[in-house]
Amino acid sequence: MPDLAPPLIAWYRDNARDLPWRREGFGAWGTLVSEFMLQQTPVARVIPRLEEWLSRWPTPADLAAAPPADAVRLWANLGYPRRALWLHRAATEIRDRHDGMVPRDVDALLALTGIGDYTARAVAVFAFGDRHPVVDTNTRRVLARAVEGRSQPRPPAKADLAAMAAILPEDDGDAAVVNAAAMELGAVVCTARTPRCEACPLADLCAWRAAGYPDTGDDRRKQARYEGSDRQARGAVLKVLRDADGHVAPAAAVIAEWPDPQQRDRAIDSLIVDGLVEAVDGMLHLPR
DNA sequence: AAGGCGTGGAC
DNA sequence: TGTCCAAGCCT
16 A cells, blocks of 8 residues: 555645644644534534633633533534534533533543544644544545545444554654644545545545546435424524523523424424523423 | 434535 | 535433
C-alpha cells in the first residue's frame, strides 16, 4: 500500500481552511464544543453559534452553572438539539469528575455524555496533540476511494480506526496533521457527490482512480424522509418553546395547527422522555 | 444493531 | 420538485 501521509501533509500545509478551532491556543473546551456542534452539521452553520457559545460560557463550569434551557436556546437552529443537552451534561460531568478540566484520556472522554469514537479522539488529537486515529465521514470516504478503490465507503465500523491507524506517521504532530488532512481532503476535494479529482494530492496513488472510477454501490443506511416525520413535529414543538422566551406554552397551543394531533402528542412525549421538554400542569417549558 | 434523531443548502 | 448530504451518538 502506498504511503498517503507525505502528500496529505504537504497538501494540508498549503490548503487547510482557516477555521476558528484551528487557531493557535484555541483550547480544549473550544475544541470539545466545536466537535459537538460539527456532529452532522455543516461548518458554515457552526461557526457563528460556536463564537456565541464560547463567549457566553468560556469554561465547562460556566455552562454547567447555566440552566439546560439556556443551552437549548443558544443551540438555536443547529439541529439535533439533544446535542445541546448532552453538551450541558458533559460540562457537568467535567466539572464534577475532572475538576472542570477537559480530560485528555480517550477513555475518560468516551465516558462523557454525547462523546463517541470520533469526538473522543478528535479532542485527544486536535486539542492535546496525542497520537490516535480520528475517523469521520470524510476520512471514511477518502480511505474507501484511495485505498479500497470504492466509490463510497461501507457503513461505519470499528475496523475503520485500524484502517486510519495504518496510515499514521510515528510522530505525534505529523499524525495529527494526517488526521486533519484526511478530513479536510474529504470535505473540500474528495467530496461525496462531485469529487474534484484533478485537484487531489492523492490522485497518483488513488485505487479508485486507477480502477477507472467504478460505481461500487452504496450500502450505507439512508436517512428517513423528513417531511411529515415525527422529527419534523419535534422540531416544530421545540422551536415554539425556544421562541417562548422563558414563558411556558399550553400543550394544546403548541403547533395547534399540526395536521396530525396524535403525531404532535407523540412528539411532545418523546421530547419529555429525552429531557428536552418538561411538563407541569399541562404547561410545557424547556428544562430548568 | 438497526433505527431514531433537525435543519437547511445544493443540485 | 424531491433527494442527497453534512467533523455522530444513543438505545
